[in-house]
Amino acid sequence: xxxxxxxxxxxxxxxxxxxxxxxxxxxxxxxxxxxxxxxxxxxxxxxxxxxxxxxxxxxxxxxxxxxxxxxxxxxxxxxxxxxxxxxxxxxxx
Numbered sequence: 718x719x720x721x722x723x724x725x726x727x728x729x730x731x732x733x734x735x736x737x738x739x740x741x742x743x744x745x746x747x748x749x750x751x752x753x754x755x756x757x758x759x760x761x762x763x764x765x766x767x768x769x770x771x772x773x774x775x776x777x778x779x780x781x782x783x784x785x786x787x788x789x790x791x792x793x794x795x796x797x798x799x800x801x802x803x804x805x806x807x808x809x810x
Contacts, residue, residue: 767796
């Protein structure tokens with residue numbers, strides 16, 4: 718499902734025009750990204766948590782040049798679904 722599909726579904730079920738729904742969906746995504754860029758986790762009860770995880774520094778290999786590369790500690794975004802969300806996915810199988 719794409720963003721356009723999500724907008725269409727919300728628009729159809731709420732009778733709100735697609736332009737307004739698209740604005741809200743894009744603003745939601747922007748707020749989540751902005752919060753995470755500033756080091757904040759985002760909690761959506763019943764849906765899940767968008768959190769920032771820190772990956773430790775590690776040693777890797779560049780196999781084409783046969784050299785050792787140090788990958789520095791860095792942060793990555795991570796989504797952890799809520800138990801209700803997980804249960805819905807498991808039951809859908």
